[in-house]
Amino acid sequence: MPLTIEWLPIIWGAPFIGAFLSGLAGLVNKRVSAYIGAISIGVSAILTIPAILAFIGSGDVVVSPRYSWIQIPLRNGVVDIDLGVYLDGISLTLTAMVAWVSFLIGVYSLSYMKGDYGEHRYWVFFSFFVGSMLLLVMTDNLIMLLIGWEGTSLASYALIGHWYRDDEHAWVGDPGRKALGKPMWFTPSHAGVRAIVMTGVPDIGFILGLASIMLITGTAYIPDLYSGLAPMMGDLAARGILAGFLFMFTLGALAKSAQFPLHEWLVTAMTGPASVSALIHAATMVKAGVYFMLRFVPIFLSASSIAGDLALSQVRDYLAMVGGIGVFTAFMMATMALVARELKLILAFSTASQIGYMFMAASYAGMTHEPGLGIVAGLSHLLSHAVFKASLFLGAGILIHSLGSRYIDQMVGRAAKLRVTMISMIFASLGLAAIPPFSGFWSKDLAIDAAIESGYVASAVLAIITSLLTAIYTLRMISILYLVPQRDRYAKGVGGEIHGDHGEDPVAYIPYLLLAVATLIMGILWSVAINDFSTISLRGTGLYAPEINYRLDLLAIASTIAIAGSLLAIGLYRKFGLDLFEAMRGNPIAAAINRFLYDRWYMNSIIYAIFVDGGAGTVRSLGRYFEGGVIDRIYHAVIPRGFSIFSRILRAYQPGIINSYLIIMVLGAIFLILLQIWR
């Protein structure tokens, strides 16, 4: 029996109320709005504790009553859309993660955003963001899932474009740089539009998918879909469109999680404040797509196994496609991170790359007889990534702010002065680089294990290569920040002074220090208690928890690779320092590779050439030639001229001469008389 707790919707409701109140309060005092925002998220975070305890104690899922909100029509009858909460292992884990990580980011923001010109607006959207994300992971039905989903799109748009006045310090990319003729630097307002368009447009596919599911199954209640989806899947499979349908349904998730080729919005999303990057990359937004996979892959598997082999094989086609996209994204983004110069950009590439691992694990779960393994792998990697990436972004924010530069090679020799930040950056980086015993090591290992189990050898190999690249780019970042001795020319034009007004503020550094330490603690916990975690997190998902034994061979390979990659990076940069950049620029082939990676495989330029320029060309030609030249001319020139010619002809017979009128009249009368006679 599910345990029912009345107050659960408060967890997602509190930040929405916080957003509203903070909007009102901000009209009077900006600081008050900040505290309201942070406290409202704190309420959510604290309330997750009794929810977790109740969940562990109950032995079943935890739900809230289904408080009714609106009704949506179906073909016959209506379906109730409620405000209820359904917490199984997956949604509970995400709820706790989102609430706590967001709360810590919120505390950091109290210091980081103090005195900003948009502080008030920041808190409205920040709380709204957290509320939307919590709603999307906690809700029990599809329409509220959609509302939370689109809410995160809106909030990320507003926060990415937070510094809407487009001052140069908030840009991403090197001003003036072009690739294939397309500008490679982005202002906050531009990055905001990129984000909402690139995530909002694919969401139409997501809406079509969930709308079809609601219509055809007749329910919006997600737990009903485990079996309720089966007849629909059978029908679609018989028509041969099941894989396509599921892919359309997943388009929104792929975009939200910045998977190839929809990844471009994420890498320019750092135009927002660092705390926003932390929120988007760690706790919210990109994790929504992974949550979608973790939530729906078990449903697809369960329903298609009821629907029959045809459906199951098409579901597997679909999963192979999505898993392939995931592993390719992981690899692609890791290569870009190897050469990036902007601190936040390295972290952004690594986000899309790590999310690729999660997509891979969650998708390939469906290829095996033990789907639980892949799902647990995806979920654990999501958790460990959330923690270390939040820490890295928050630390990066302090570094950038205090050192006055976005570029790591301009931070050389100065970053180490911020001691607390250094410690937490290193800890969190070891998590990202998957060095044992930090959390990323265990979770990435599970993800690769899931790929191996699925039998997709090429993907598994690519995933292992990517983990080598990950170790290299992560330690390259750390080496440049902390190990390369300062050389004057790299700090040229940048004040050597530490601003310090935030650097030593404990309100700012305690959150990321805690998260960095958590990276280590989680790693230790996972090494001993992974089976407990998997049992709890799979409860209520319909999957049975596999017995997870870390594979020693894989652990050995993975740790060797991670450590080797790290040492390689440290060695290279320790020895050559920043001269490596110079060396690469000197050699034409190396320089070309460097350019290719630095300009993000030219993906941005290609997308702009096709969609932006192509779109603009279509718009111009339709607007100028079709609308102006054809439609407007036909209606407002050709047709009126036709009428005026017609009237001129008519007027020619009415010259105003009475004699001619009389003649015509007489002729007419004669004609009528003749007509009568002839009849």
Place this chain on the structure above:
Amino acid sequence: MYLLLSSIAVPVVASFVSLALSKRASPRAHMMISALSLTYSAIAVLIASLLGIPYLDTPIRLGPPIGYIGFILDQFNLPVVVGVLVVSILVAIYSRPYMEHRFHELGGGSWGVYYLNYTLFSASMLGVALSTNIVEFYLFLEVSLLTSFILIALYGYGDRIKIAFLYFIWTHAGAFLFLIGSFIYGLSTGSFDYIAVTGDRPYPVGGSGYIADQALRNISFALILIGLLIKLPAFGFHIWLPYAHAEAPTPVSALLSPNLIGLAGLGIYRILVILYPGLMQANQWYLIAWALITIIYGGVLALYQEDFKRLLAYSSISQMGYMLLGLATMSPPGIAGALLHYLTHALGKASLFMAAGNIIVGAGGLRNIYRMGGFAFRMPYTAVSSLLGFLTISGLPPTIGIISKALVLMGLADLIFRGASLSPGMVALVVVTAIAGFGLTIAYSFITMKRIFFGKLSEGGGEVSEAPLEAVTSITAVALASIAILVLGSLIVNPLSSAVASIIPILLR
């Protein structure tokens, strides 16, 4: 009881009071007369809804061939009525500072004449929405066209006399076709009613009012359809709209663009869906294709515009494609979505036109988007309201737009994923077209938002400043209404949903 009749009659009387007091009353007094009389309408409608929906005024029977004259507030026109009232009350307030600016530019103008036409215009749209009979529907629509024609001719921009006549001729071409088609219907069936009454219970006429002759039925369907598609307007018949809506005085644009044209969508529901369900369904794929083309074409042309008001006008064409798409699906969620989208578009587009007006007033007549930029800092309330307006029309939370967009798409999904009628290739085509069409709205919305409000403060704007208090209050209220209606969604959406879900299957049986 004549509660709903009074909700139309009071503003009509108020409009003539405005005319009578023309010179004697201050602009504020005129504004109060108009806004308060329309507020009375809102109260009357509220009471009617509390008395129980559907609420029907005592019918005035005229006998064949007309039927009866009545006014109804039911689940279907509820979103339309709310849209008309919220927007017309708030724009009445907004008009005062704006028209002061416009009169100043024109070198004079009469408050009495303006508010006479404005209030009559609003009341007549309310009349269209509440009608139970094609004749009533047509007559009220004529009054609204006439008053809006006068407002454009007197206070519009550009070559306003020419544009006013262009508007007049186009809409009357539509009205003429509509009228002939309706005559065929009314004279063949002996009644123009689309809401029947037995005892006290009103219900849609439905298939009972069929025209016996097949050819005659097809002709009257085609004439009414084309008449309404001109008013809507659908692609191909749309060319009058950008002229009229862009060059009308901005408060009038704020009523014209979302409210008036959307009534054609209500007409398609009331007359074509209810009276000709078989023909609607038989022709639905043509209409769906037409709707998708309208959505995409309007969106593409919106991106082409330099003039903010013209951009909004093209966006209205695209939004009317949403309504047509929902109606053409003949599926309960699609139809509910279309009717709800009337309200969505009313609130979203009204706040955007009001924002355009605020920029015109605040930046010395500026309408060219490429000369705008960075205005968010100078006019924060206008910026927030515009953002909410764009969110509403592109169907994003926290606005009611998300529900209506999802419902329209759900109607489309009903056709393509249920049953096995469509080949996989066609399914893919429809899906890609829908993604492109609905995606374009997001694209032009946020690109425009960036061009106008974000970035460095442009030189072109001169000394931009926030609009006067009345304009700021009314625009914010319209924009916030969109959030409020989502939160209180059950009041409007629930009755609509259950009514649609029960009636459409009966019609299609």
